[in-house]
Amino acid sequence: DAMVIQNPRYQVTQFGKPVTLSCSQTLNHNVMYWYQQKSSQAPKLLFHYYDKDFNNEADTPDNFQSRRPNTSFCFLDIRSPGLGDAAMYLCATSRPRQGVETQYFGPGTRLLVL
């Protein structure tokens, strides 16, 4: 089945130790989004790729970076995780205005910072 896959599902890192979260998709969608979601909060868009074009949200800290080496894969890099970065990180894909208006989400990666 076509889907959005996130690895790992759970990630434990130490304060200040770089971490990379992975997302892959078999849907061939041109847009990939990264969200941060804290408990009982709305998903907060960090950035997204429209094809190869990177679009950063204005309030996303510089500590968060992303890479999209090809259509199928997208990575979220946290350069120096702080305790406040502990959250669920969600990847989503879509093909807006080209027939796929909703977003398809992966299962998320739960990040714990010690």
Next chain:
Amino acid sequence: KQEVTQIPAALSVPEGENLVLNCSFTDSAIYNLQWFRQDPGKGLTSLLLIQSSQREQTSGRLNASLDKSSGRSTLYIAASQPGDSATYLCAVDYGGSQGNLIFGKGTKLSVKP
């Protein structure tokens, strides 16, 4: 500022009840409105999408309505079941080419057997 609000934050009902979840948005110039379901510790699953020109959409026991002029949408769940227990999120697309969504915080629904 474009904001999406969902009330109540949590709702507990006995099995079999019909229920309504509410969503309001501050800017009525929407492109579409979407309802998602999120199970604990999981990603989001799309339930219904209503285009700005539509008044409602139905899928099984779910019915979503849209009133753009008042900035409101409701999600109606008929004959609720324990398996419906989850958090329901409303999200608004304002029509940018990138398809960005603005989410509400969700309503956490618990259906008791």
